[in-house]
Amino acid sequence: MAYRYGNRYQIALLPKSIEDYVGPDDPVRVYDAFVDALDLKELGMEMNPHKVGNTEYDPRVMLKLFVYGYSYGWKSSRKLERALYHNVSFIWLLGGLTPDHKTIAEFRRKNTEALKRILKQCTRMCMELDLLDGNVLFVDGTKIRANASRTRNHTKHHYEEHLAEVDKRIDELLEECERIDEKEKEQGSWIKLEKELVENEEYRTRIREMLNRFKEEEEKGKRPKTINQTDPESALMRSVQGSHASYNVQSVVDEKHSLIVHVDAVSETSDVNQFAHQITQAEEVTGKGCKVGCADAGYADTEELEKIDRRGTTVIVPSQRQALHNPEEKPFGKDKFVYDKEHDCYWCPEGQKLVYEGxxxxxxxxAYRIPDAVVCKKCKQYGQCTDFPRGRKIVRLSQEEVKEKLERQYEHPESQEIYKKRKARVEHPFGHIRRNLGMTSFLVRGREGARAEISVAATCFNIVRMITLLGGVRELIGGFMALQS
Known part of the structure; x- marks a missing residue:
């Protein structure tokens, strides 16, 4: 049987247009239609076709390049430049335009704010297409590496020592410069000294910036152990892969179809203080208050959860105790002591009174404690209940009633049904973003750059989901066109 062979030198009488190389059901057409449906003015992008000077690339075209590039997992400006010559879908998308990598990188740098706002418009499109309702929101976080080495994380003391060394070296260089006479200035020794002086002064400026960063964080009530010299806004975080300079990426996902409503990149290593802020930001995107907010025990901070609960939103977050699969039953745990609200005291299982301590x-x-330690020592349960010389103490939160209410709320059968959905809803987007989009580390440095990158990646996830939910490329394109009419 004969084989088929290609011929690179075959001359075509009527060569195909670029349009013919992309089929009607190719996903690239969705990304093209999506960006066409965006309101660039709302994104903060300047559209001025009559601008004087050198001709620029259409911002909408450049935006298509970035969004579609991230759907491939291609973030590098050089990779995107290469795709414009070798990948047919990229050639079609830009209509044969070939901006170089410097132009691509410069566009990203200048339009960080616009890239951050893309997800907001995408979410609202999902709402208009009835794919998202914002009634039940799930919050979760994951650690994504920053574009910085963990070895560049240093303590405040380290920077102070280096600043003293640099100051000393600069003083030595200045003294040496003064000793050089006019004749030696014309020789290479003067040039070498001057170059070293400039380098040390630049290094001193960077060290002072790091120390100022420590001061700013301390003024906010935070006490960071280290700050990364390459990306000061990142933090040293632990993950399955070990400790690395990273950002804590927060995601708010809608229950209906696991579509992402809002994403954020924060420097806090813990999720404890994130719940209220992330839910509020998601509500601003949807334009409505959610009925239920759900997260895992990593967000279990009573003061933080109460901010959402007092608005009438049902908060479903287990306490640290409830999150344990097999919690150890303690015969003399706090739950065995009865609080007397009227007299502001506790009663122990043996009938003794614990009074307010401070x-x-x-x-x-x-704090509440047995007023007479001798009573505890004579008790038959001494040693099991406590062996502390001053007797048993119970610590009650000032918001203990709120905590107990939230615990009861979590244990409600309806809440349990919602909580069972949490893992499937929030892990799906993160899995796609990490595995399929290759978002295991950020390319751009700084928190705002990280926020822009994760916003574009989340948008790509939503677009893939929308294609599936609406039944195909043509149906989604039709939906985008209907939104513009």
């Missing part, structure tokens, strides 16, 4: 951590915690 407040700790400001007003956040209230």
């Amino acid at each position: 407040k700790h951590e400001g007003d956040k915690k209230i």
Whole structure:
């Protein structure tokens, strides 16, 4: 049987147009239609075709390049430049335009804010297409590496030592410069000294920036152990892969179809203080208050959860105790002591009274203790209940009633049904973004750059889901066109 062979030198009488190389059901057409449906003015992008000077590339075309590039997992400006010559779908998307990597990188740098706002418009399109309702929102976080080495994380003391060394070296160089007479200035020794002086002064400026960063964080009530010299806004975070300079990426996902409503990149290593802020940001995107907010025990901070609960939103977040699969039953745990609200005291299982002792951590915690330690020591349960010489102490949160309410709320059968969906809803987007889009690390440095990157990646995930939910490329393109009419 004969084989088929290609011929690179075959001359075609009527060569195909670029349009003919992309089929009607090719996903690239969706990305093209999506960006065409965006309101660039709302994104903050300047559209001025009559601008004087050198002709620029159409911002909408450049935006298509970035969004579609991230759907491939291609973030590098050089990879995107290469695709414009070798990948038919990229050639079609830009209509044969070939901006170089410098132009591509410069566009990303200048339009960070616009890239951050893309997801917001995408979410609203999902709502108009009835794919998202914003009634039940799930919050979760993941650690994504920053574009910085962990070895560049240093303590405040390290920077102070280096600053002293650099100051000393600069003083030595200045003294040496003064000793050089006019004749030696014309020789290479003067040029070498001047170059070293400039380098040390630049290094001193960078060190001072790091120390100022420590000061700013301390003024906010934070005490970072280290700050990364390459990307000061990143933080050293632990993950399955070990400790690395990273960002804590927060995602708010809608229950209906696992579509992403809002994403953020923060420097805090813990999720504890994120719940209220992320839910509020998601509600601003949807334009409505959610009915239910759900997250895992990593977000279990009573003060933080109460901010959402007092608005009437049902908060489904387990406490640290409830999150344990097989919690150890303690015969003399806090739950075995009865609080007497009228007299502001606790009663122990043996009928002894624990009275108010004082407040700790400001007003956040209230301590109650047996007034006479001898009573505890004579008790038959001494040693099992406590072996502390001053007797048993119970610590109650100032918001203990709110905590108990949230625990009861979590244990409600309807809440349990919603919580069972949490893992499938929030892990799906993160899995796609990490595995399929290759978003295991950020390319751009700084928190705003990280936010822009994760916003584009989340948009790509939503577009893939929309194609599936609406039944295909043509149906989704029709939906985008209907939104513009």
